[in-house]
Amino acid sequence: MRPLFHPQIEDVRLEAILHALSDPARVALFTQIAAADCARTCTALAGGVDQAIPKSTLSQHFKVLREAGLIRSERQGVEMRNTARCTEINDRFPGLLPAILDAHRRQAA
């Protein structure tokens, strides 16, 4: 099984973060991951976001979020556990993620 690629925080690019979160499904997924106190699994998330997202599409969304530096994914048996890299990103780009997540909430309201 190939190792999962996670960029070093200093290699995380603003453009990649904005691209990753410019997709409605991905910003919704990331919002849930960031809101979770504990790591969430792909399966649990798929239920919360949209029952209709096929598993392969969901894996692709997680890959984009991971490679943009937004989440850390760990294989645990057949599951994948995802956690948001909020603290690291907030050190690099202060206020960016809170502002995007707040805008997402306002738009959904």
Next chain:
Amino acid sequence: MRPLFHPQIEDVRLEAILHALSDPARVALFTQIAAADCARTCTALAGGVDQAIPKSTLSQHFKVLREAGLIRSERQGVEMRNTARCTEINDRFPGLLPAILDAHRRQAA
């Protein structure tokens, strides 16, 4: 000459803003427009951002920024004057643009 499309502020979508600013040339263009006290023209901006951007590419970038709701463009003779819609967007998504522009500055530093 076709009228330029500008979305109403209530139709401006977070995803469109993030997509528009996920391109390095566009975020640089928008940063300059937002920083300008007065409206900037395409020609003046092209000089500031990258002499190598062809005019047609630049027009396309302005179109994406305009249709995302980030800028207002006005034809003035053969020139196009662009202003940032910062105040309107800040009312809709408080803190979003300052956080993105700050992240852009930190990354460029």
